[in-house]
Amino acid sequence: MTGVEQASGPGDWRVYHGTGLVAETPVEVLPTPPPWRQFDGAGVVERPADDSAERDRRIGRLRRQPRVPHPNEVLMVNAALHLGRPLLVTGQPGTGKSSLAYLIAAELGLGPVLTWPVTSRSVLKEAIYHYDAIGRVQAAGAQLPEQADIGDYIRLGPLGTALLPFEKPRVLLIDEFDKSDIDLPNDLLNVFEDGEYEIPELVRLAKRQPEATVLTADRGGTAVVRDGRVRARAFPIVIITSNGEREFPPAFLRRCLRLEMRRPTVEQLGLMVAAQLGETEGVDIRLLIENFVERSERAGGLATDQLLNAVHLAAELATSGAYRTDDEWKDLLAAVWQPLQSTESE
Known part of the structure; x- marks a missing residue:
């Protein structure tokens, strides 16, 4: 039995219980989000195998009894699951804000956590994808056309990978978001609302090459992108951490649920x-x-x-x-x- 099954009871609306126990199999049913948070990305992408070493490093490997979470943590995580909304997690350093993403992924069996560590120089595009134009030109100039396929020079970032059409949502950790440039929260709004993005370099080639196999943020991962457009199938579970060092725009806050992590007992x-x-x-x-x-x-x-x-x-x-x-x-x-x-x- 999984940790979820052990903690669940009749009529329990909660999917996440904060036990810290690792699911033997992925959770079968997740809450259905409201119609305006449902997406229809085509072509299911296979989720990679769990990264147990990173998970154990983050939340421990020797757990013999369930973790005891704060009730508000369980409440807000489940609300985010039901509403398909990002969860903005605030609190003092060291209160377990980042670990929450790994706890959710482990308990629900959702595979490796995708991580975007934010700095003052972070921009939206780097989180979505990177195109190595110079590398491709060099390959073409070396008369190696078989090595110049454009897909080999496009790598999706953590956000871009999370929005691929996975059957079940991936967990995306956007860490220390208060370090970001002042414009980044507003830049994220359209992506959070639309659950999709375009790769202009592939859009321009769509008539001649409608499909391209690109690299992803997962180790050794690849995915097929059609017509240069990526659209989510299950919106990712987005955990955004902040140390409370700055205020975010009202439009950004309106699209997030908020959880303040308390000091552990x-x-x-x-x-x-x-x-x-x-x-x-x-x-x-x-x-x-x-x-x-x-x-x-x-x-x-x-x-x-x-x-x-x-x-x-x-x-x-x-x-x-x-x-x-x-x-x-x-x-x-x-x-x-x-x-x-x-x-x-x-």
Whole structure:
């Protein structure tokens, strides 16, 4: 049975339960979005195999019991699934905003997460596709016509790949969106509304070459593009993360649902540590977590990976018999648990 099946009950409208358990098979039925969020992309593209190594790195590989999510997380993820809308996830660094995309993909069995890490130089086109015109010209100039097929020089970006006509939606993570240029949120609006885009270089060749096999953002992935146009079949599950460092335009916010990730509780942190590191002999994990939570409150927030670093270090010292809760260990904790803010409140 999958984690979804274990958590579901009669009449339960939820598909996602936030268990952190990995589905053995993809979820059979997903919510039907409203008519204005349904798309009819033709020619189903096969989803690649799951990237278990990346998934385990992100959400842990040793989970023996279900994760305990905040109720609002489950509520808003399911609302996004039912409405076919992007989910804008805000919260302090280290609260698990990016991990949410991997939790959804793992629990619903939707394959590898497509990731677009946003910077101040990011533009919409790079997320959709890239055309290596110079490489193609060089191949043609070298009199290698068999190596000059235009599809070999077009690579879809993470957003462009997510909008391919997959039978079930892909999960797309747009990470740290508040770092983007001021115009990027508005640039995304048409793509989010239309669920499609064109590749002008292929449109110009459509009469002579109606189909082109292009590269995708998936490792070793390819897809056939017809008439230079890509249209979604199942709109992707889009998770957009923000550290709350800027405001977004009202038109953009209107098209998103919003979720604020809260700091994990002691119990939630314990389950996370167990999923990543398993049993740890010779270390009082609960005490270490309680110390972490106390310091995090004083520091204005610490990242959960700082806790994992401390637990791993304590476990390594315990294995060698060198683990002592003395001044040296406190100095190590102070180095590992550096405040994320410039100053720590007393």
